[in-house]
Amino acid sequence: MIFQESGLIAANESVGDRFYRMALFAPRTASKVKPGQFIHLKCSDTADPLLRRPFSVYDWDEKKKMITILYAVVGRGTEMMSKMKSGEKVNLMAPLGTSFSIDVNFNEALVIGGGCGIGPLLGLVKQLVKKGIETTTLLGMKTGQTSILIDDFLLAGATVKVATNDGSIGIKGHVTEFLENTEKKEKPDFVYACGPNPMLVSVQKWARKQHIPGEISIEEKMGCGTGACLSCACRIQSQDNEDGWDYKRVCVEGPVFSLEEVIFDE
Amino acid sequence: MNNPDLRVSIGEIHMKNPVMTASGTYGYGEAYSDLYDVNFLGAMVVKGITPEPRKGNPPPRIAETPAGILNAIGLQNPGVEKFILDEVPRLMKLQVPVIVNMSANTIEGYQRLARRLDEVEGLSGLEVNISCPNVKQGGQAFGTDPKTAHEVVSKVRKETKRPIIAKLTPNVTNIASIAVSVEDAGADAVSLINTLLGMAIDIKSKRPLLGNVVGGLSGPAVKPVAVRMVWETAQVVNIPVIGMGGITSWQDAVEFMIAGASAVAIGTGNFTNPVAAVDIIDGICAYMKENNMEKTTDLVGKVSIETIE
Numbered sequence: 125m126i127f128q129e130s131g132l133i134a135a136n137e138s139v140g141d142r143f144y145r146m147a148l149f150a151p152r153t154a155s156k157v158k159p160g161q162f163i164h165l166k167c168s169d170t171a172d173p174l175l176r177r178p179f180s181v182y183d184w185d186e187k188k189k190m191i192t193i194l195y196a197v198v199g200r201g202t203e204m205m206s207k208m209k210s211g212e213k214v215n216l217m218a219p220l221g222t223s224f225s226i227d228v229n230f231n232e233a234l235v236i237g238g239g240c241g242i243g244p245l246l247g248l249v250k251q252l253v254k255k256g257i258e259t260t261t262l263l264g265m266k267t268g269q270t271s272i273l274i275d276d277f278l279l280a281g282a283t284v285k286v287a288t289n290d291g292s293i294g295i296k297g298h299v300t301e302f303l304e305n306t307e308k309k310e311k312p313d314f315v316y317a318c319g320p321n322p323m324l325v326s327v328q329k330w331a332r333k334q335h336i337p338g339e340i341s342i343e344e345k346m347g348c349g350t351g352a353c354l355s356c357a358c359r360i361q362s363q364d365n366e367d368g369w370d371y372k373r374v375c376v377e378g379p380v381f382s383l384e385e386v387i388f389d390e
Numbered sequence: 391m392n393n394p395d396l397r398v399s400i401g402e403i404h405m406k407n408p409v410m411t412a413s414g415t416y417g418y419g420e421a422y423s424d425l426y427d428v429n430f431l432g433a434m435v436v437k438g439i440t441p442e443p444r445k446g447n448p449p450p451r452i453a454e455t456p457a458g459i460l461n462a463i464g465l466q467n468p469g470v471e472k473f474i475l476d477e478v479p480r481l482m483k484l485q486v487p488v489i490v491n492m493s494a495n496t497i498e499g500y501q502r503l504a505r506r507l508d509e510v511e512g513l514s515g516l517e518v519n520i521s522c523p524n525v526k527q528g529g530q531a532f533g534t535d536p537k538t539a540h541e542v543v544s545k546v547r548k549e550t551k552r553p554i555i556a557k558l559t560p561n562v563t564n565i566a567s568i569a570v571s572v573e574d575a576g577a578d579a580v581s582l583i584n585t586l587l588g589m590a591i592d593i594k595s596k597r598p599l600l601g602n603v604v605g606g607l608s609g610p611a612v613k614p615v616a617v618r619m620v621w622e623t624a625q626v627v628n629i630p631v632i633g634m635g636g637i638t639s640w641q642d643a644v645e646f647m648i649a650g651a652s653a654v655a656i657g658t659g660n661f662t663n664p665v666a667a668v669d670i671i672d673g674i675c676a677y678m679k680e681n682n683m684e685k686t687t688d689l690v691g692k693v694s695i696e697t698i699e
Binding site: 125126127128166171172173174175176217344345346347348349350351352353354355356357358370371 | 414415416417420421422424425437445446448449450451452453454456457458459461463466609610638658660661662664665
């Protein structure tokens, strides 16, 4: 059930680089959201910028009735958001899209996030750890300036490995380099990932080779957020179709898809 | 004073108020049903149907531009048979007139669609889309020439008893002449405007922002163009004009009605405010009450223009 809620901004802080963490008092969303789902946030009361902006829910606390989103300033909408102050209200639609499977029966999970793709992962990691699943998180970031995010995942109880482009924290390079060095005995039972497409392509190739199932959250330019406009199309394998694929909506059939079924344009 | 009478009829489509949804912004009526009772609407126009399934255009399919959006969906739809099988049973249960938007590559395709949809119970009307800017064949090509537009509508007319609304493109010099032509061909109403053909380029990559390169512009940015075209059209046709293009508030809707629209449709406005249609119905009602208007005809086409000597 989709609803609108007026979220009260409790905090909106820079966490380094161009990233911000916005905490919102949003009781309905906090009680309904599942890991991987997103909210569609109105960042302006005027016609410009016009569209809402979709953000995966980074973390939530049902008791405190709070949700947190992690976002990067990449355009006009997020620029306006970064200037919002605590005490202001923002209209949001929630809870939207599919969620990561957590009703699972396995021992070890690997969670991989790159850049903005870290956005949907903290709540997921918390849930996995709560279920007693040994969770390793691989985080890829541009710089160590956003190291506060590493703390978020450590506090959640995950083992964390970090790769930065500039080498300021962790290994220097891409987060997917960890995969190439994963030994057979360290093979996880399930992989979750979100990040730029080249990263997801590497994760998909690696997981296929290792026969590890998984799920990924993907991103596409979005309009309505409710499945009406068919803007956020992505290519997904489909047996209903002669050529083996169909366009699906990231906002309704996604953003979380099975790792195997997503077709990337390389 | 009593509440004003908001009822409007478009041919045999009897609506309880003048507010409709615009095709392609409302899915098949399921997308907003969590947020409000869609039976409040005057009518629902569902996503365009074609004779065969269409995958649509490669992404990105949407790009934000100043006070507007460009889109190039490319008429993605399951095709008429799957629509009838999967969507119509649910649509039939609604207490709101359902209008099916239809497109084809050929005139025969439009005829086939009209014939097939005429057999299906529970649909209230057909919106003949001769204005889609985002497909390679057909679409807008049918709506830019008065003769071709006439041919499509008159052939569809022979296949169906249902009310026909011709959806017109603004990408023409004289939209009123197209409207006159489709009226003569038997259309019960015209709806305008479809999107304005546009383009946006990322200056870093030098690539177009849309996978289809060009797309249709909608949203508040196009509103003055739409109001002007509704005004021009309403003066020369005797059939109702359904006005749309950038309506996001009841004030916008009232403006279109003053320009000559008997009904209005909400498109892109649904994306920013998912309950826009309901807010707009309430707003029109309050405006009419405040201005002592008893029925919508007290408002439609009442633009006051002083002649300049």
